Amino acid sequence: MTHVREIIKAKGSTVWTISPQDTVKKALIFMAEKNVGAVLVLEGKDIVGVFSERDFARHSAKSNLRPEEVPVKDIMTTRILFVSPSETTEDCMSLMTAKRIRHLPVIENDQLIGLISIGDVVNKIIEDHKFSITQLEHYVTGKSY
Numbered sequence: 001m002t003h004v005r006e007i008i009k010a011k012g013s014t015v016w017t018i019s020p021q022d023t024v025k026k027a028l029i030f031m032a033e034k035n036v037g038a039v040l041v042l043e044g045k046d047i048v049g050v051f052s053e054r055d056f057a058r059h060s061a062k063s064n065l066r067p068e069e070v071p072v073k074d075i076m077t078t079r080i081l082f083v084s085p086s087e088t089t090e091d092c093m094s095l096m097t098a099k100r101i102r103h104l105p106v107i108e109n110d111q112l113i114g115l116i117s118i119g120d121v122v123n124k125i126i127e128d129h130k131f132s133i134t135q136l137e138h139y140v141t142g143k144s145y
Contacts, residue, residue: 001088001089001090002088002089002124002125002128003085003086003087003088003089004083004084004085004086004087004088004089004092004106004114004116005085005086006124007089007114007116007120007121007124008085008106008113008114008116010124011114011116011120012114013113013114015040015105015112015114015115016030016031016034016036016039016040017039017040017041017042018030018039018040018041018042018051018072019041019042019043019072020041020043020048020049020071020072020073020076021071021072021073022071022072023067023068023069023070023071023072024051024056024065024067024068024070024071024072024075025067025068027039027051027072028053028056028067031053037052037053037054037102037117038050038051038052038053038054038102038103038115038117039051039052040105040112040115041072041073041076045112047080047105047112048073048076048078049072049073049076049077049078049080050076050077050080050103050105051072051075051076051077052077052102052103054102055075055076055077056075059075077101080105081095081099081101081104082104082105082106082107083095083104083105083106083107083116084106084107084108085106085108085113085114089121089124089125089128090125092104092116092121093118093121093122093125096118096121101118102117102118103115103116103117103118104116104117
């Protein structure tokens with residue numbers, strides 16, 4: 001069973017952040033530069049939200065959003081769920097599916113140590129399943145490595 005700690009170790013612990021006062025346009029430019037679909041919104045060291053491409057798309061569709069004027073705090077997701085590095089990928093998948101979220105900050109000892117996405121979790125689960133299948137094939141056929 002794989003744990004979040006292994007995902008963070010493989011992808012790194014860099015977490016891109018912005019301020020709640022940053023404009024939506026500034027956030028989108030930053031996300032494009034970093035090639036990420038979401039960033040954490042920090043006020044000091046406190047996580048106050050997550051801003052994602054999805055937040056922008058949904059608010060743009062509902063209103064006449066002016067990205068160069070609107071602060072991120074007006075459209076970010078504020079209901080933030082966290083996981084610890086000891087959580088399993090299966091637990092994360094269940095949580096993300098049930099709550100319909102795509103990003104989870106990883107907290108250890110009250111410190112932010114990473115951010116995982118649904119893509120990270122799915123990729124790790126697929127990798128684990130492929131390994132298990134290979135192991136079973138070797139067992140059934142009697143092949144050694």
